[in-house]
Structure formats: C-alpha cells, structure tokens
Amino acid sequence: MALVAGLLLSDVSTTMSLGAVLLILVLYLLYSGTSSQKAQKEPPGPKPLPLLGNLLQMDLRRVHESLCDLSKKYGSVFTVYFGSKKVVVLAGYKTVKHALVNYADVFGGRDIPPLYHDLANGYGILWANGGNWKVMRRFALAALRDLGMGKRNSEEKIIEETHYLKDVFEKFEGKSFDTTHPVNVAISNIICAITFGNRFDYEDPKFKLMVNRGNENMKNAVSIPLQLYNMFPKIFPRTRNWKELVNNVDNTVNEMQQICNSLKETLNLSVSRGLIDSFFIRKALGENDVHFHEKNLLFTVSNLFIAGTDTTSTTLRWGLFFMAKYPLIQAKVQEEIDRVVGSRLPVMEDRKNLPYTDAVIHETQRLANIVPMSLPHITTCDIQFEGFFIKKGTSVIPLLTSVLKDENEWESPDKFNPAHFLDEDGHFVKSDAFMPFSAGRRVCLGESLAKMELFLFFTSLLQYFQFTPPPGVSEDQLDLTPSVGFTLNPSPHELCAVRRNRSP
Numbered sequence: 001m002a003l004v005a006g007l008l009l010s011d012v013s014t015t016m017s018l019g020a021v022l023l024i025l026v027l028y029l030l031y032s033g034t035s036s037q038k039a040q041k042e043p044p045g046p047k048p049l050p051l052l053g054n055l056l057q058m059d060l061r062r063v064h065e066s067l068c069d070l071s072k073k074y075g076s077v078f079t080v081y082f083g084s085k086k087v088v089v090l091a092g093y094k095t096v097k098h099a100l101v102n103y104a105d106v107f108g109g110r111d112i113p114p115l116y117h118d119l120a121n122g123y124g125i126l127w128a129n130g131g132n133w134k135v136m137r138r139f140a141l142a143a144l145r146d147l148g149m150g151k152r153n154s155e156e157k158i159i160e161e162t163h164y165l166k167d168v169f170e171k172f173e174g175k176s177f178d179t180t181h182p183v184n185v186a187i188s189n190i191i192c193a194i195t196f197g198n199r200f201d202y203e204d205p206k207f208k209l210m211v212n213r214g215n216e217n218m219k220n221a222v223s224i225p226l227q228l229y230n231m232f233p234k235i236f237p238r239t240r241n242w243k244e245l246v247n248n249v250d251n252t253v254n255e256m257q258q259i260c261n262s263l264k265e266t267l268n269l270s271v272s273r274g275l276i277d278s279f280f281i282r283k284a285l286g287e288n289d290v291h292f293h294e295k296n297l298l299f300t301v302s303n304l305f306i307a308g309t310d311t312t313s314t315t316l317r318w319g320l321f322f323m324a325k326y327p328l329i330q331a332k333v334q335e336e337i338d339r340v341v342g343s344r345l346p347v348m349e350d351r352k353n354l355p356y357t358d359a360v361i362h363e364t365q366r367l368a369n370i371v372p373m374s375l376p377h378i379t380t381c382d383i384q385f386e387g388f389f390i391k392k393g394t395s396v397i398p399l400l401t402s403v404l405k406d407e408n409e410w411e412s413p414d415k416f417n418p419a420h421f422l423d424e425d426g427h428f429v430k431s432d433a434f435m436p437f438s439a440g441r442r443v444c445l446g447e448s449l450a451k452m453e454l455f456l457f458f459t460s461l462l463q464y465f466q467f468t469p470p471p472g473v474s475e476d477q478l479d480l481t482p483s484v485g486f487t488l489n490p491s492p493h494e495l496c497a498v499r500r501n502r503s504p
C-alpha cells in the first residue's frame with residue numbers, strides 16, 4: 001500500500017505520462033484483485049511453481065503422506081497444485097466428516113480425471129455424475145439389497161467360496177506362498193456370484209483371463225505415463241499405454257456384453273439370479289428412465305468388479321499379514337473363535353460374540369488404510385467452508401489417512417492395536433473416525449458386502465490355519481511399508497498357512 005501511495009503522489013506532482021497512467025491502472029487492478037480475495041479467503045497452501053505447481057514438494061510415490069505433512073503446516077483445509085490442477089485437501093476426522101456428511105451435496109460430486117473420462121464416458125457409478133450416477137447408484141444399491149447384500153443369500157455364497165479358498169491354501173501343505181492370486185480370485189468370484197448369478201472354477205480360462213485383465217488394467221491405470229496424462233492432458237499425448245488400456249477396457253466391456261446377452265436369453269421374469277437379471281427384469285416391468293440403459297449397466301457392472309475386488313482382497317491380505325506379524329494377537333483371535341464357534345463354520349450371527357476378532361478386523365482396515373485419499377470429489381457449488389471460500393468445480397481430496405490416523409481420535413495411531421475398538425470389559429466399541437469406506441453421498445456402495453466378506457473369510461481362514469512368516473524369516477522382518485498401486489498393498493511377501501489341530 002505504501003508503495004502504491006508513494007507512486008501516486010510522485011506521479012501526480014509531475015506531468016502524467018501515458019506509461020504512468022497505465023502503471024496506476026495495473027496497480028489498481030492488482031490491488032482490487034487482492035482485496036476481493038480477502039473478502040473471500042481461499043484455503044492456504046504452499047506456493048505453487050508455474051506449470052509444476054507443488055509437485056516438487058510432494059513424494060509422488062506417497063502423495064497421501066506428503067499431504068498429511070502439509071496439513072500439519074497449513075491446517076485442515078488447504079490448497080495444493082498437482083501441476084496446474086488446483087486441489088483442496090480436507091484433513092482430520094472433524095473436517096472430513098463436516099464436509100462429506102454435513103455438506104453432503106456440495107462435496108458429493110465426483111471429479112473425473114481425463115483418463116477415466118476417456119474410458120467410461122460418464123457412464124456407470126464410479127466415474128459418473130448427475131443422472132447417470134443417481135439412477136445407477138440407486139439401482140445397484142436396491143439390487144444388491146434385494147439379492148441379500150449383507151444378508152443370508154450373499155452369506156451363503158461367501159461361505160461357499162471360503163471352502164474353495166481354504167482348499168487352495170491347503171494345497172501348499174504349509175509351505176510359503178504368495179497369497180495375492182488365490183485371495184484375488186476368491187473375492188472376484190463373490191462379485192461374479194452377485195452380478196451374474198454364478199461363480200467360476202478358478203481354472204476356468206475365461207475367468208482367468210477376466211481376472212488377469214482386470215489386474216493389468218489397474219496396474220496400467222496408475223503407471224507414470226497415465227498419471228502424467230491425467231495431470232497434463234494437453235501436454236502429454238495419448239501414448240501406447242493409453243491405447244492399450246482403452247483397448248483392454250473395450251474388450252472387458254464387450255465380454256460383459258456377451259455375458260449380459262446370454263443371461264437375457266435365459267431370463268425368467270420371476271427369478272433374479274443376480275444384478276444383471278434384476279436390470280432386465282426391471283426394464284421388462286416398464287422402467288423407462290433415460291439413464292436406465294444397457295451401456296450404463298455394462299459400466300456399472302465393471303465398476304463393481306474394479307471397486308469391489310482389489311479393495312477387499314488387499315484388506316484381507318493385510319489381515320493375514322498382520323496375524324503372521326503379531327502371533328500373540330493371532331493366538332487371541334483363534335482362542336476366541338475356538339471358544340465361541342468351535343469346529344462348525346463361522347456365520348454372520350457369530351460376529352456379536354467375537355468382539356476381539358471384530359476389533360482385529362476393524363484395526364486391520366484402519367491401519368491398512370488402503371484407499372488413503374479416497375477418490376477425488378468435486379464441489380457442486382460455491383461454498384464458504386470453515387472460514388474459506390471454495391469455488392464450484394474445485395477438486396477435493398478427502399484425506400482418509402488423516403482420519404484413520406488422526407492423533408485426536410486414536411490412542412496409538414501408527415500401531416496395530418485392537419484395543420482401539422474395545423472397551424475395558426472387552427466389548428466391541430464403534431469409532432466415528434473409522435472411515436475406510438469414506439462417508440456421505442459417495443460413501444462406498446459395497447460397504448456392507450465388504451464387511452461381510454472380510455468377517456467370513458477372515459474367521460474361517462483363522463479357524464483353519466495358523467499364519468506364519470516363511471521359515472528363516474522373523475516376524476520383525478515382515479515390513480509394514482506399503483507398496484503403492486491402485487490401493488495400498490502389503491509389500492510383496494510370502495506366508496505359510498499351517499493347518500491347525502482344532503479346525504473342522
């Protein structure tokens with residue numbers, strides 16, 4: 001201000017040149033620009049470089065951790081630039097909940113990165129907004145509910161699958177193996193059962209191809225060239241990776257189309273075998289919303305596979321990994337299962353009588369923190385939030401890591417501690433800051449299904465097997481540092497699944 005006043009005075013006292021007038025004009029505009037920003041204060045943040053934004057201030061392999069560090073300096077609502085893309089980050093339980101739950105509509109849009117726009121064209125649920133999203137989310141939730149998601153029907157399907165998974169584990173005869181593939185196909189089969197109405201044999205070539213392609217797509221989607229394409233779509237062209245991924249997704253969608261066609265041919269209007277049947281039955285009964293069409297169905301089904309397979313199987317693998325690392329905790333889980341369930345198969349009814357086991361599963365989800373930044377949201381209108389102005393159409397990251405490890409909410413945020421979910425008498429207690437499925441309008445659609453899968457797979461595997469590190473590897477050597485992919489995974493490792501004496 002002093003500088004501006006000084007310039008004005010000196011210029012007024014001399015003859016005004018055109019240059020001076022322009023200079024005053026520019027300064028005036030700059031000044032009025034900053035003053036209007038003061039009235040609408042935007043969230044603070046580190047100073048961005050041109051083009052690169054704050055990329056150099058972040059560890060791109062662990063963005064969620066860099067963002068947690070930045071929140072210590074800039075507070076619970078702050079701005080960062082990924083390249084030239086501006087993003088507002090929400091950190092800590094109070095702020096994330098405040099935004100996603102109390103302002104559910106404002107913070108409930110999905111920011112769709114360019115790659116996902118190319119792949120899905122706004123169809124389905126995951127990478128969709130507006131009518132497409134609303135109609136398909138509502139349909140999927142209703143269909144899953146009717147099919148018994150979180151209830152008896154899916155319970156039976158999951159229990160059936162636990163047998164097949166136990167068989168695969170048992171074939172290793174206690175020798176160490178990588179749990180990734182077997183767990184992945186078992187969990188994938190649950191989504192098959194729920195959408196198509198049937199499971200597949202693990203050796204079925206069609207099924208293998210489908211699972212492998214899914215995994216490949218996910219690996220590809222988070223590869224560096226495609227990350228760069230998402231950040232700088234105008235600068236980084238569509239490379240070979242882009243074409244490969246688009247082709248793969250096209251193939252997947254075509255395959256889904258074939259499965260849909262054959263289900264349609266054998267449809268019986270009075271029996272729904274799965275979510276796809278439910279779609280055609282509803283259509284036959286006269287549902288005629290403009291968004292309720294087959295293309296939207298195909299993308300919805302592939303969303304369920306993408307969102308429901310890797311997440312659940314990664315979490316289950318973290319659970320087994322933690323058990324191998326903490327044998328005393330594993331022993332307590334097994335003691336409880338033996339005492340309460342005995343040698344029959346565990347069912348959902350048992351959960352309320354297995355508080356310690358339930359706490360261990362919750363603690364697994366909390367510490368594993370597999371979707372650390374949730375999925376990107378977008379504001380649907382201008383908002384004044386916690387003292388800051390956020391414009392409509394701003395990308396928002398709900399930093400779930402900062403909730404699941406919030407120092408104000410958890411006694412020992414960085415330690416595997418089942419007591420986070422137990423009271424003094426050993427009863428299970430809920431915690432509001434347990435938010436691995438996010439919250440609000442976009443909360444995970446498969447939450448109750450995932451919880452059921454985790455409980456049934458975890459208890460039946462621990463009832464049957466003792467999990468240990470490979471011979472010659474100590475528990476301390478099991479490294480908790482996650483490897484980053486589509487989700488946060490345990491670093492590559494092998495475990496032994498040793499048959500227990502007391503098991504059925």
Ligand code: HEM
Nearest residue numbers: 125126307308311312371374375437438442444445446450
């Ligand atoms: C342990 C397992 C799982 C975890 C940790 C998990 C976590 C999440 C998270 C963090 C989101 C993003 C929410 C947001 O945008 O704020 C999400 C969305 C979603 N999840 Fe899950 N999920 C799991 C299992 C599943 C399963 C089994 C299914 C399928 C039945 C599923 C289907 C979806 C769908 C369709 C969405 C998109 C919702 C929308 O955009 O409206 N998830 N999940």
Ligand SMILES: *[C@@H]1O[C@H](CO)[C@@H](O)[C@H](O)[C@H]1NC(C)=O
Nearest residue numbers: 265266267268269270271272
């Ligand atoms: C359709 O299912 C119902 C109920 O299970 C059965 O009674 C009926 O015979 C089936 N119709 C056809 C054409 O298969």
